[in-house]
Amino acid sequence: MKYTEELLATMYYRMYQARFFEEALKSSSVSEKINGVSHLSIGQEATAVGACMAMNEDDKIVMSFRNHAQAIASGMEIKGMMAEVMGRESGINGGLSGSAHLSDASVNNLGTSPAPGAGYPIACGAALTQQKQKTGQAVLCFGGDGTLDEGLFGESLNLAALWKLPVIFVIENNFFSGATAIEHHFAPKSVAALAAAYGVPAVTVDGNDVIAVHSAVTKARAKAASGEGPFVVEAQTYRLCGYDTNDLQLYRSVDEQKIWQQHDPINLFTETLIQDYQMDQSVLEQLKENATRSVNDALDYAENASDPSMNDALTPVYAK
Numbered sequence: 001m002k003y004t005e006e007l008l009a010t011m012y013y014r015m016y017q018a019r020f021f022e023e024a025l026k027s028s029s030v031s032e033k034i035n036g037v038s039h040l041s042i043g044q045e046a047t048a049v050g051a052c053m054a055m056n057e058d059d060k061i062v063m064s065f066r067n068h069a070q071a072i073a074s075g076m077e078i079k080g081m082m083a084e085v086m087g088r089e090s091g092i093n094g095g096l097s098g099s100a101h102l103s104d105a106s107v108n109n110l111g112t113s114p115a116p117g118a119g120y121p122i123a124c125g126a127a128l129t130q131q132k133q134k135t136g137q138a139v140l141c142f143g144g145d146g147t148l149d150e151g152l153f154g155e156s157l158n159l160a161a162l163w164k165l166p167v168i169f170v171i172e173n174n175f176f177s178g179a180t181a182i183e184h185h186f187a188p189k190s191v192a193a194l195a196a197a198y199g200v201p202a203v204t205v206d207g208n209d210v211i212a213v214h215s216a217v218t219k220a221r222a223k224a225a226s227g228e229g230p231f232v233v234e235a236q237t238y239r240l241c242g243y244d245t246n247d248l249q250l251y252r253s254v255d256e257q258k259i260w261q262q263h264d265p266i267n268l269f270t271e272t273l274i275q276d277y278q279m280d281q282s283v284l285e286q287l288k289e290n291a292t293r294s295v296n297d298a299l300d301y302a303e304n305a306s307d308p309s310m311n312d313a314l315t316p317v318y319a320k
Ligand SMILES: Cc1ncc(C[n+]2csc(CCOP(=O)(O)OP(=O)(O)O)c2C)c(N)n1
Pocket: 066, 114, 115, 116, 143, 144, 145, 146, 147, 174, 176, 177, 178, 243
């Protein structure tokens, strides 16, 4: 596929926006501007951006619980996101969901759940709608390697394969389910081997290479949307941060973390853009600066916004 400078620039901008947004959350969690902990995905931005940006605008996206980069990649507006995670009235979901139930129908983002794997059957339902209504659209669903050992993954793959649903499951394999390394929670030989047991094709890509992810999901989407059924894309990546903002990461070595820091997806993409796409360093610096500014604006906006009232808590309980 030929990549326009505009598409590459948007990918780069969104990766930096995701990185700075989460760094701001990290400081805000530590300084207790945000209640509770935050689940950050620093280091996994290429998977989120590459996958979301391979989908059509009308396609649906279902996020995993580690969702901020996926939300930004799907086109969510970050002022509303920041206000949401800070629990403010002007947040995307009225300040009532926080990160754990973030959603935005205006960008076809069906949301997230704090239960790992809960998105798979929801994505199957959304894909069944596309199929029945013959919209020609597909559904992208994110999940971590920690969901592969859950029943929901198997049940969803089985139904999706049986009904040839237009759904792409992107597995963000960061080699840990929380603090448990993959060799202690996953028995099959590989993700592709597990998918094959359900008759679902799969590919494995470098999840820190945004172009590789984009290219794999573009191909998977084309197959799924044309009636060939579901597809699994395993994106191998690494969390360059703890499981949550309280995690000291004592379950893995500093040397291992250092190796992955050298494989930082944003640095890799910077090199690719300069070497392979001849993009100007000054253009990239400007995009980075714009991303910083947008996050600072979002922080200002959220910090000065008001809290929801008790009445607001009851408003969204029943559909109108
Ligand atoms: C239904 C359910 N089971 C277990 C948990 C506890 N839990 C939260 S995250 C997690 C591991 C998730 O691993 P993975 O999907 O790989 O995400 P990662 O932390 O690697 O991003 C577990 C076991 C939960 N919140 N809900």
